Amino acid sequence: KIKNFRLQLRGVKDKSFFLFRLTKLFA
Structure with a gap:
């Protein structure tokens, strides 16, 4: 369960890292 x-x-x-890169790309 812990695994x-x-x-x-x-x-x-x-996912958060991907979204961060995406926003940086559009910024």
Whole structure:
């Protein structure tokens, strides 16, 4: 269960990083 939680957390991090790059691109 903890492993799954860690994977989910990493996914959220990647998503936020992707959004950050996207906004920087359009800025």
